[in-house]
Amino acid sequence: MAAHLSLRHLLKYFDTQKAVDDISLEIEKGQIFGLLGPNGAGKTTLIRMITGIFYPDQGEIYFEGKKFNPIKDVARIGYMPEERGLYKKMKVGEQALYLAQLKGLSKSEAKGKIENWFGRFGMESWWDKKVEDLSKGMGQKLQFVTTVLHDPSLIILDEPFSGLDPVNSNLIKDEIFRLAKEGATIIFSTHRMEQVEEICNHIALVNKGKKILDGTVQETRQQHKQNVFQIEGEGLLKIDRASAPFTVLKEAEHAFTIQRKEGLSNNALLQYLINEGVIIHSFLEKLPSLNEIFIRLVEDSPATRTFEH
């Protein structure tokens, strides 16, 4: 099956800077795709090309198997930008109607869908309230509703949880899962790695305009593991450190955190410990968190991103 959204060698320059430098991505239908990267990495530019706000200087976008047509396809996309807002003086209901109509819904169609969503989020009584009278969290909920109102097949959420309390965060999170289950593809952009680990099944990391990582969350953590193990047992302190095939990172009487030397298998390590007379209670390989991987990769990547002819 062809990917829902396919980016092929996208390139976008601003003056002498390469904001997006040859990025290719395949995003499958129903996937929750984490698009990660530090500030100024080119995420927003990339998203703006996907939403038809910018045209790529080079490369192609395929959406639902066909070449991306910004004017027609934006009706199938819902985008919640990081820098977002609403008309302050407008009433909540009118605001939602207006944005839905701009996405191509008829007035009556939009009204039905809004009532449905407002009911689901307990927002029925808000209809005649002015947006400026809403709290920040309420505003974010309204913003989410207006993003997904027109049943887009591709939903792009940039920092969707900022300004939300844990209760409302969970509400939105559940909606994201539900929408994905119903077949919508979701691109989720954030700096908050614990949210990515929790929500996304596939991630890509962008830095300085280039893609430096692309894979599922599990694969990525496996690939970037540092051979660190947490071992609990008795007799750990008696091991001769100098000859051991690992270095000790952290120690307590019954719990060690160690880093295994290269070239040794997990079983061989376990064998070694048994031979040394350690009575093992637990043996756990510690995979790096996405946060650690993120920081390591971003810090390691070279700092050159200038325009070359």
Place this chain on the structure above:
Amino acid sequence: MKKTWIIIQREYLTRVRKRTFVLSTLLFPLLYVGLIFGVGAITESSKEILKIAVIDSSGYFSKQALEIENKLDESSSLSLATLNSPAKNPSEEEGFDGYVIIPNLQWQKGIDSLALNTFKSYGRASTAAVESKLNRIWQRVLNDSLQIDENKQAILAQSHIGLKSRNVNDEQIDSQFADSIGYVAGFLIYFILLIYGSQVMMGVMEEKTNRIAEVLVSSVRPFQMMLGKIVGVGAVALTQFGIWIAFIFLAYNFGKENGTSMGGMAETVGYVQKIFTSVNMPIIISFFVFYFLGGFFFYASLYGAIGSAVNEDMREAQSLSFPITMLVIISFVMMTAASTNPTGPIAVWGSIIPFSSPIVMMVRIPYGIPGTVPYWQLALSMSMLIIGFIVTVWFAGKIYRTGILMYGKKITWKEMIKWGFKKN
């Protein structure tokens, strides 16, 4: 196109439903009328009745002559005074505001001017009453001395021949009315360009600072956003304008029916009627709408582009929009020149160049087509304006799409022009 229409509706409805719109629509005519009557009333009330002592050595300004005049005209009071010896001029304590000393003169020779000595300073409106009264007395003295009776006086009163200009190519025009109608039309366009142009700018700034612009651009093209706003705000201006015109017609018809019972009203109604019949009103209104719309698109798109380029800072917006506001003001100055000489070079070129034509052409059109404005000038002016606003709207659209998504950077005119020429 459908989306642009949805935007136009929103821009229009949110503005028309605002209380400020209702208030400004009602208050502006009231304020305007109030201003006219207010100025008149203030001038009237600041006029003082001067009490002037006349010290006469000629014998022509007798007590009797002065009393007759005082009875006829109460806007000043003259009384004969004799000089006490030793010579002492009349003073404030005696209740006088001033005095005039008339030397011993002969009626055959007359005198160029006299001095009005006052204890305070008085305006021209107050002193003119004294002047005209003295002149009437002097006139009577001359008439009597020359033995000019009332019949002869009536004949002499016809000595002045007036000169009224009439354009042989356009019989209908009465230049006096053409002048004032053109001035009002030009002024209204000037006023609307400034007020509503900056409304477009503020609207764009609002969208940018609210961060809704970024949400909208994923649904509609930036150009549609800008166009929708300009058309929507323009429609608000036209609505306001239509209401004012309807008011005038209502007041006029009401006045026509009830006018005879109210003296002052009848005069006004007669004046308005004369204006309506002396110029071709439908043609003027049609051109007004054309030049208003053309000028509005021309300027509003530029104001919109500036709104897109600035951040929250109002001062930044003011300094960037200053050159554009200057263009409008220069056009207004050109219009003033054009209204005194509607066929002069400033009038002709000012009404052809797109940036000033909406304002300048409006003072020329009431003078008549093709008498004052030849067809070729009109055609050139109209097509230049259409080309002009298409270029500015297109150019502003390009600035807009870059500016609306740019935050935190202070923008200069140079950068904006660069955006305008950028591809894509």
